[in-house]
Amino acid sequence: MSSPRGTVDVVEPPIADRVRRPADALRLGLVLVVLAASLALADVAVGTTGALEQDLALATSGLPRLLLQVVSWLSGIGVVVLPLAVGTDLVVRGRPSQLVHALAASGAAALVVVGLRALSFDGPLSSLLRTLTRPLAEGRTDPLDAVIVSMMALLTVADIIGRKWISPLAIVVIGSTVVTAFLSGTSTALALFTSVLLGWAVGLAFRFALGATSTRPPGSQIADALVAAGVPLVRLELVDSDDAGDRRYRGTTTSSTVDVQVMDRDTFGLASGRRLLRLLRLRKGTTRPALTLRAELEHRTLMGLALAQAGIPAPRPVAAREVGPFSAVIAYLDRAGAPLSELGAELDDAQLADIWRLHATLLRLSIAHRGLGPDVVMVTDDGRAGLLRVGGGDIAADELTLRIDTAQLLTTVGLAVGAARAVQSATAVLGADVVSRALPLLQPIALTPTTRAVLKQHKGLLGSLRDEIERGRPTEEVVAPVELRRVTLRGLVTVVGGGVAAYLLLTQLAKVDLGKVIANANLGWALATVIFATLTFAGASLALSGAVDLALRFGRTYMTQLAVAFSGLVAPAAIGNIALNTRYLQKAGAEPAVAGASVGVAQLAQFSSYFVLLIISGVLAGTGPRASFTPPAVLVAAVPIVILVVLALLAVPRVRRLITLRVVPRVRTVVPQVLSVLQHPRKLTQLLAGALLLDVSFVAALVCATRAFGATQPVAAIAVVYFAGAIIGSAVPTPGGLGGIEAAMSAGLIAIGVDGGTAVSSVLLYRLATYWLPIPFGWYSLNRLQKLQAI
Structure with missing residues (x-):
C-alpha cells in the first residue's frame, strides 16, 4: 500500500542555490600534481621531450591535406561559435550568474597566461622557456596558448558535462585547436598539454571558490521517488544535511520509520575522497572508492541485503533508485537499539x-x-x-x-x-x-x-x-607484524630525498656521454673494480664468522651477504643487514640473544675499522710537503664545536634517559659476546681482518674506478671521498643511499681535482660494481638460502 504523491509532509529548510563540490577540490589537486610532475619531468628530460615532439610531428605530417584543412577550419570557427553556444545554453537554462562566473574565469585565465609569459621571458621562470618552447628563426614558440587556457576555464565553470550537443562540440573544438596549433608550429606538444591543464585548473579553482549551481533534488522529489518505489511515506524530515557527504532524512510510513540516505553529485566526492585517502595511506585492507553514484548505490544496497540474509539486526534496504540525473536515494528500515557508546x-x-x-x-x-x-x-x-x-x-x-x-x-x-x-x-x-x-x-x-x-x-x-x-595465546606462536600504512613519514622523506638526489645526479649525467664513457674506460681497471667489489662480501662474511662462536660455512655466509645487498634495494641497508644476518645465525644454531649480539659485534668491528681508516686517510690526505698534518681551518674549528654540542646534549635529562633506555641495553647485550670473542684469538683475528677487508675493498674499488678513466689523485684523498660519501649515503633514507651516494662522491671527487665528467663516470662504474651488479646474485642467493632453510 502506498501513499498518493503530493500528500507527503516534507520538513526541510530551503536548499542553497550554490554549493562547493568536494570533488572539484579533489580534481584541482590532482590536476596541479599532474601539471607540476609533467613540467618537472620535462625539465629533466628536455632532449627526450624534443625527440617525442619530432616523432609526433612526423606521425601527423602524413595526414591528408584536406583533413588538415578541415581541422583548421573547425578550430577557427569553433573558437567563435563555442562560447556563444555555451552562453546561450546557460541563459536558456536560467543561469545568468553561472555565465558571469564562466566569463570571469575565462578572463582570469587569459591574465594568468599573460603573467606567466612575462615571468617566463623576463622573470624568474625563464627556465620554463627551455621546457615549454623551442627556438624559431624569429624567436621562440609560445609557452602557453591563451585561447586554449581561457576556453578550458570557460567550459569548466559552465559545467557542460552531460549537455547532449555542447559537450561533443567542445571536445571537437578543443581537439582541433590543439592539433592546429601543434601542426602550425606555434606551440610545442608540452605547451599545449600544459595549456589544457592550466585552463582546467583555473576553472576548477573558480568553480570551487564561487560554488557551482546546485543539482540537489528537494525533499518533495525524494518523497515522490520513494512513494513510486512502494514506500508508504506520510512524512519526510531532514535529520542531517551533511552526514559524511550524504543527506539523511527520517521517513515516517503508515506503520514504521525508515532511514533515508540521499547521495548527490555535489557532495558525492566527499566520501569517495576519504576512501581514496585511506587507500593511499594503507597498503591493504581498504575498499576502492566508488567512481559513480550508481556504483555506490549498488554497493550499499548489496551490503544491506547481505546483512539481512545473514540474519543480523541491521538497517534493511526497502527502496533504492535514482532521483534525476545527479542524485540517488536509498531507504532502510530502522532497527531500534542503543549503541555501545x-x-x-x-x-x-x-x-x-x-x-x-x-x-x-x-x-x-x-x-x-x-x-x-x-x-x-x-x-x-x-x-x-x-x-x-x-x-x-x-x-x-x-x-x-x-x-x-x-x-x-x-x-x-x-x-x-x-x-x-x-x-x-x-x-x-x-x-x-x-x-x-x-x-x-x-x-x-x-x-x-x-x-x-x-x-x-x-x-x-x-x-x-x-x-x-x-x-x-601460546608462547611459541609467532604473529607476524603487519604494516598497514602505505605512506609513512620515512617513506615521504625517502621519496622527496630520492627525488632531489636523483635530480642532482641527472644534472651530472647530462654532462656525460655514456658511449664515450664505455669506450674510454680502461678494461683492466674496470675488472679490478669488480674484483674488489666481490671482496667486500668476503670481508663481511669473515667479520660475521668471527663475531660468533660457531663454525659457519663460508659459502652460505657469503650468499647471506649477497642477500643483504639485494634486500638493500627495497629497505635501508642497516635493517636488511641486521634482520637477515640475525636470521642466518639463528638457523645456524645460535640462540636468538646470541645471534643478535653477534651481529652487533660485527657491526661494532666494522664501525671501528671505518673510524680508524677514516682517521688515517684524513691525516694522510691532509699531510703537506713537509710531512706535517695540516687539516683545513674549517675542520679544526668544527671538531671542538661538535664535541661541545655532544656534551651539551648529554647534559639534557631527556637525552640521557633516551641513551639509558635505548643504547645502554643494546651495549649490555653486546659486551658478553665481545668478551667471548676476545677469549678466542683466532675469532678475533677473523673479525678484525674481515672488517678491515670490507672497508679497504670499498676504497680500492673506488680507486680502481677513478684509475679506469685516467684520474691520478692520491689514494688517501679518494679514501676520504669514499668515507664521506658513505656517511651521506647512510643519512639519505633511500635504499642503498641511492642518489645521495652518487651525488656526494661525484662532488667529493670534483673537490679533490677530478674533472666533472670523469668524476661522474668513475662513481657510476663504482656503484655499478658495488651496488647494482650484486643485486641479481643477491636475489638468487636469497631464494637459494630459503630453499636450503638457511635463513
Whole structure:
C-alpha cells in the first residue's frame, strides 16, 4: 500500500542555490600534481621531450591535406561559435550568474597566461622557456596558448558535462585547436598539454571558490521517488544535511520509520575522497572508492541485503533508485537499539557474547563491515546485538580485512567494558587463535575516525588489549607484524630525498656521454673494480664468522651477504643487514640473544675499522710537503664545536634517559659476546681482518674506478671521498643511499681535482660494481638460502 504523491509532509529548510563540490577540490589537486610532475619531468628530460615532439610531428605530417584543412577550419570557427553556444545554453537554462562566473574565469585565465609569459621571458621562470618552447628563426614558440587556457576555464565553470550537443562540440573544438596549433608550429606538444591543464585548473579553482549551481533534488522529489518505489511515506524530515557527504532524512510510513540516505553529485566526492585517502595511506585492507553514484548505490544496497540474509539486526534496504540525473536515494528500515557508546559498562555477559556471535557470523560469511565503531555496534531493545549502519565494507572479503574488523571490534568493546572483559568475551566465542591474529592490527590507523577520537580519552587501551591477548595465546606462536600504512613519514622523506638526489645526479649525467664513457674506460681497471667489489662480501662474511662462536660455512655466509645487498634495494641497508644476518645465525644454531649480539659485534668491528681508516686517510690526505698534518681551518674549528654540542646534549635529562633506555641495553647485550670473542684469538683475528677487508675493498674499488678513466689523485684523498660519501649515503633514507651516494662522491671527487665528467663516470662504474651488479646474485642467493632453510 502506498501513499498518493503530493500528500507527503516534507520538513526541510530551503536548499542553497550554490554549493562547493568536494570533488572539484579533489580534481584541482590532482590536476596541479599532474601539471607540476609533467613540467618537472620535462625539465629533466628536455632532449627526450624534443625527440617525442619530432616523432609526433612526423606521425601527423602524413595526414591528408584536406583533413588538415578541415581541422583548421573547425578550430577557427569553433573558437567563435563555442562560447556563444555555451552562453546561450546557460541563459536558456536560467543561469545568468553561472555565465558571469564562466566569463570571469575565462578572463582570469587569459591574465594568468599573460603573467606567466612575462615571468617566463623576463622573470624568474625563464627556465620554463627551455621546457615549454623551442627556438624559431624569429624567436621562440609560445609557452602557453591563451585561447586554449581561457576556453578550458570557460567550459569548466559552465559545467557542460552531460549537455547532449555542447559537450561533443567542445571536445571537437578543443581537439582541433590543439592539433592546429601543434601542426602550425606555434606551440610545442608540452605547451599545449600544459595549456589544457592550466585552463582546467583555473576553472576548477573558480568553480570551487564561487560554488557551482546546485543539482540537489528537494525533499518533495525524494518523497515522490520513494512513494513510486512502494514506500508508504506520510512524512519526510531532514535529520542531517551533511552526514559524511550524504543527506539523511527520517521517513515516517503508515506503520514504521525508515532511514533515508540521499547521495548527490555535489557532495558525492566527499566520501569517495576519504576512501581514496585511506587507500593511499594503507597498503591493504581498504575498499576502492566508488567512481559513480550508481556504483555506490549498488554497493550499499548489496551490503544491506547481505546483512539481512545473514540474519543480523541491521538497517534493511526497502527502496533504492535514482532521483534525476545527479542524485540517488536509498531507504532502510530502522532497527531500534542503543549503541555501545551509550551502554558502556552496563553491557552484561550475555550481550557481550551475542556481539561476538554477530562478528563470528560475519567472519564465517567473509563479510567485512569496516566500520564497527562504538557508534555503530548496538544492542536492540530485545537484547540482541546488531548494527546501526550497513557500512561500506566488502562481500567475500580477504583475510586481512576481516582481521582488521576483529581488531576494530575488540577496541570498540574495550572502550565500553575494558580490555580484560573485551578479550575474555571475544576468546570465549571466537577462540584464542582468531583473537591473537588481530594482535598486530591493533593500530590507530586501522580504526575508524570515530574510534580514534574516543581513544584520545583512553590512551592506554590498545596497549592493555595487546597485553591481554599476549597472556592468552601460546608462547611459541609467532604473529607476524603487519604494516598497514602505505605512506609513512620515512617513506615521504625517502621519496622527496630520492627525488632531489636523483635530480642532482641527472644534472651530472647530462654532462656525460655514456658511449664515450664505455669506450674510454680502461678494461683492466674496470675488472679490478669488480674484483674488489666481490671482496667486500668476503670481508663481511669473515667479520660475521668471527663475531660468533660457531663454525659457519663460508659459502652460505657469503650468499647471506649477497642477500643483504639485494634486500638493500627495497629497505635501508642497516635493517636488511641486521634482520637477515640475525636470521642466518639463528638457523645456524645460535640462540636468538646470541645471534643478535653477534651481529652487533660485527657491526661494532666494522664501525671501528671505518673510524680508524677514516682517521688515517684524513691525516694522510691532509699531510703537506713537509710531512706535517695540516687539516683545513674549517675542520679544526668544527671538531671542538661538535664535541661541545655532544656534551651539551648529554647534559639534557631527556637525552640521557633516551641513551639509558635505548643504547645502554643494546651495549649490555653486546659486551658478553665481545668478551667471548676476545677469549678466542683466532675469532678475533677473523673479525678484525674481515672488517678491515670490507672497508679497504670499498676504497680500492673506488680507486680502481677513478684509475679506469685516467684520474691520478692520491689514494688517501679518494679514501676520504669514499668515507664521506658513505656517511651521506647512510643519512639519505633511500635504499642503498641511492642518489645521495652518487651525488656526494661525484662532488667529493670534483673537490679533490677530478674533472666533472670523469668524476661522474668513475662513481657510476663504482656503484655499478658495488651496488647494482650484486643485486641479481643477491636475489638468487636469497631464494637459494630459503630453499636450503638457511635463513
